[in-house]
Amino acid sequence: MRPRTNRDDYHTMSREQQVNLIRLRTGHNRLNDYMNRKFKLAPSPTCACGQEDQTAEHILQRRPLLDEERKEVWPSPTPLQTKLYGSRQELEKTTTFITSAGLIV
Template sequence: MQQHLHKKLQAVPSPMCPCGDAEQDAAHILQDCRNLQPLRREIWTRPVPLHEKLHGPVEALHKTTSFITRAGLQV
């Protein structure tokens, strides 16, 4: 029962991020979260603006998808 509720809560958008710094929204996850910094550096070898990560070009979107998937996030 506890487990089930936990799963349900994960589907709610923008809870507090596990890092404790901010809400877990797209900008925080893609640009700022320190928990995800190693993965972020691995996928984006240069700084990429948020709008590019969210709106393309297509290769940029593929990287974003891969980042989200590998971070184990639900979107």
């Protein structure tokens, strides 16, 4: 097989950014929902905010404790699909948000 000559936006990102995105995309991450459901390592699937299970969608879209960081990165409402599968610029915003929020996914 010949090596890939053109790379999509995801494959041009750093390894750390790729890992964070794939973990958010697949749900195989270190958030409470997965750690409780799969490994029983978290006492509850609920987020620290207490409103719903701590999933990638909750963190990226609705977690009230991250409203300020979210508005800085995405001033206007942005769909989850765009945050996880959009252009390189959108993917970088997502990884920047995760880092600035101090989350380990």
